[in-house]
Amino acid sequence: MPYLKWFIATLIVAQLMACTTVKPWERDVLARRSMSLEKNPMFLSMDDHVYFSKEAAAGGRTFDGGGCGCN
Amino acid sequence: MQLKDNKGMMEAVVLLTANLLNSTAVLAQDINSAKIYDVEDDVNFYDEAAPSEDVLSVDVAVVNYEEKGRVKAVEPMVAVKYVNSEGTAFTAKYTYDTLTGATPNGAAPSERLQNFIVSSVPAGSTVTSTSASGRTITRTINGNDIVAYETQPGELPLAYGFKDERHSLDLGFSTDILENTRIALGTTISRETDYSTNGVRASVIQSLNNELTTLSLGVSLESNTSKPENGIPAAFSRMDGSQGAFESLNKDVTSVNVGLTQVMSRDWLLSVNYNYGNVSGYQSDPYRIVSLLHSWEGFEWTGYPMEYLFENRPEERVRHSVYLGNKIAFDSYVLDISGRYYTDDWGIDSQTLEASLHIPVWKSIYIEPLARIYHQSAADFFTYYLPASEELPEYASADSRLDSFDAVTLGLRTGMAVTDQLEAYMMAEYYHQQKSGEKGVLPGISASYDPYAGTDAAVAMIGLRYTF
């Protein structure tokens, strides 16, 4: 079933496109500080650093480079 | 009223209408309703939209990291972010790290007193060492000055007096190149006494569907150089204090990131990320050893360390990770749930699940409890020891970061808007780590010792952000 993968991918994309009924002017909630993906970048980078130095896995939200000799 | 040249009509009309509406002003008794509904004018600071243009903010924070009886680190940092009125952003972050304490050296615990040689040089020549804490012993044997440290029987061998300093600078720039297309560029530089990193990254971010969908594609290139004072030892060479075979070695990391964020509903934002990483070059830890233990059965010496050999990890590593994150708002509460699946060709698979709940408190504070569970399987070449009775494998490492373990993090984050422009924040987390699966068993008389080297850690951070 070589095309099944592509079919599913298109389906997911179509699903994603269709699933919003948000009018462009209804973005008040998403604009809140509490909903921001970068509410506090210092917390995020601290967590990234701690987990990078203790665990083998890397990456996820962002790039998987380390920038330090701790792994 | 007269007009001149069709100008001033607007002002005149505005005045007229204002007068009209005031003169026909409504008296309260004309309205059949006596109730006055008041707005609570305390909307929590974190429910407000953050300014996104024409912003200059400075962050100053410090992190304190402590592992029970092991590494301690203090990390102050300063970050600046400037976004101009067109949305072009500049960021700069400087971090300074000081690490002290002890870290496992990779050797297995033993019933015997163990002696680890850091350096061995002809007697009389100057010895400078990065570790100097009173736990090292210096003696002269066979005309050589030996600097070494000891581990007591039954203890997990730790290298003490390990002290390091790191300076790191990260710069970022992003701007819109087309109406819905944005590019982001960045560079990172990090310098430690024995390690340096230089990296660059670039991404393109495309927004579609009236900004309800965002697609991003990014590439990052990083070059790392390991340059320990005593040189880099050859793979599986003996820990006898001699100068390493290589002065320095490189490791290059190439990473590709594909991301999607999608507004699922008025209250729900979804993020999906796929990350591909390729690491090439020297990836072993130049200080870490693996114990070569006597492993022939039935002897008095079975289980005793015969040699300490420097570890050897493959020169290639390919890794993939898939991340799924959600931010969902319920009134003023926000639930953040995310998961990540990771796999690489060193045989490590890991799953991560993280959740946090943003809880607004009064007008200007939030608290956010969080929990994270993590599991990883061991690398194919991970081992607690090398059996002397067998041929050496191609690769081996006893680094606990490559072991199989489960970890749970419990934490609490909080932020407070002291004024509209000054935000204070704090975070405290406890990381508990434990062996997953069957415990490692050492041979012979060492069988009663647990070789697992992972440990718990406590992290705390406190910071201030001032927005001009």
Added chain:
Amino acid sequence: MLQSFCFKAMNSPCEIHVDGIDVNDMESLGRIAEREAHRIESTYSRYRKDSILSQVNASHGSPVLVDSEMLALLAYAQQCYQLSDGLFDITSGVLRRVWQFDGSDNLPAEADVASCLPFIGFELIDIDFEKALVSVPQGVEIDFGGIGKEYADDRTLKILQQVTNHPILVNFGGDLAVSGPRIDGSAWRVAIDDVNEAGGACGALELAHGAITTSGDAARFLIKNGVRYSHILNPKTGWPIASAPRSVTVAAPNCMSAGMMSTMAMLMGESAEKFIQNEELQAWVSR
């Protein structure tokens, strides 16, 4: 939470949106708004025989006693008549008898149009401001259609503002007025309907203060020999303004000013853009 209340008045869909109150309070506020809209509609409606306006239109020269609100509106209409050099004229309603803007090519005969002209002209209205007496000669008719909806919009907003301090948006058939920004400080986001397609949005704008109205010919026009005749008529000639824009949207401190300025821009025909520029209006013209 944003609550809404919808009703019909002045032949248009009317919506009231209030930020941050609960459903029950919204119901009460909505009813207040509905009452006021219907009151204005019935007071200034041509169609209701018993309305003050109908009485004035049937006065045939005998003065009718009117209230202060009617007087104030007449005073306003008079000022606008003078400011616009006669282009804005509330007595031009009689032209609707000869013009039917139904999208067909039925232009009225020149003679028919000309016959209306003697009955058009604000100066034909006899107003005694001190005694509050108004009358019109037979054949002359006052029509508040050009300002009634905007007046209702502004009045409703004012009334609701006396009852609550929550942010309010009043939308009467596309004429919008807001009390101020929303609770979280953000502007109200409004979709602009495409002139060409009913129901299709062709953009969005943000309204944090004041009002916005649109004058347009989306449904009312005539086409003959490829020439489009908009429903904006020149009271002095009885014929449509040549080269009137398809629509003009104006933002102003209140609905009445926005409405007056968007009407004026339409009346300027091909000079609409110049007019807007001279007056430094926040406006958008669609041709």
